[in-house]
Amino acid sequence: MPDPIHQFEIKRILELDLFGIDASFTNSALWMVVAVVLISLLTIWGMGGRALVPNRLQSVAEISYEFIANMVRDIVGVSGMKFFPFVFTIFMFILFLNMLGLLPGAFTATSSISVTAALALLVFFTVIIVGFAKNGLGFLKLFVPSGIPKILLLLVVPIEIISFLSRPVSHSVRLFANMLAGHITLKVFGGFVTMLIGTGGALAAVAIFPLTMALALTALEVLVAFLQAYVFAMLTCMYLHDALHPGH
């Protein structure tokens, strides 16, 4: 049975040291760079024609743009459009990392808690900084829902604070766990196939079942890869909305 955890191992391609910090170029970094290059190609080279009637690649770039622009406009509001490049970058980066991770032999950078936690904390602190910068202490109204009896506030305010503080946890673990679980499951079924074929004879024919399963799961993982990027961007928008409009 192949080790389903092995695929998550970080391999140092180039040992680097930056002021005492381990900045080695790893397989994770490689796929991050690939994602940046591909996204840039799609959105810059793909738009190269600047055609009035777009070709396929330009359509994809424009659809991505409008998809995220509408999301930001609908959830954060028109005043939130200055965060559009931020949300767009987050969405495209996670989407490409997730999708690239599905390529055989590729590394899924978003299957590491450090990456997803860093992204979630980036959003978390952006929300706090923007919230206080925009509303001053009025940002604290976020924890005091209006229209609630005073006595209940004693209960509600701590709950709101805890839920606010736990946001980066759920935000990061959701993406991380989905990627991790999906890839482990894929690897387990893939492992069954090689194992059954390896034993040979009648059992090799049974390998068709885990193979079918792996195929179906791959399709599901494509959906999950998109969905998790979408959910991450969507939650980012909702948190940014809180930062701009803290009153419930």
Added chain:
Amino acid sequence: MAEKKTNQQTSTEVSHGNATHEKSFPPLDPSTFAPQLVWLAITFVTLYIIMARVALPRISTVLEERRDRIASDLDQAEQLKQQTEQAIAAYEEALTQARNKAIGIAQETRDALTGEVEAEKLEVEKQIAEKTIEAEKRIQDAKTAALTHVNEVAGDVAQSIVQELIGGKLTSAEVNQAVSRALAS
């Protein structure tokens, strides 16, 4: 890729025996956090700058240009439509005018012709009346002439009769007297 996997697999299985069991779960292994985070920061910031400075403004320009173009095309279409409607209205008006004019001309011609016919008719009637009067006069003349001749004829006849009956000769004066008397009575 299958090859690669089996290679990796064997290498892990080889290392399984010694240190790997103590090794932590790779996605949660803190020793690998630093390089991942450094490169996450580098790539994310790079991507953000590329998107915010270059890619998104370009897409936005293209989309705006398209929206403007569509709007201006619609405007133009609206203008052309209005022009068409104006042209149609002008045409309709010209047509109505022409029709009215045609009706007027027809009416005028009809009136003119009727007048002419009427005048000619009157003329002809007048001529007929004149001719009738003339004819009547001629008939009267002829009648008078005929009557005069009648006297002469009667005189001649009477003279001849008298000559045949009594063998005498009458002067024309006597005959004329007798005839006039007879006619007068």
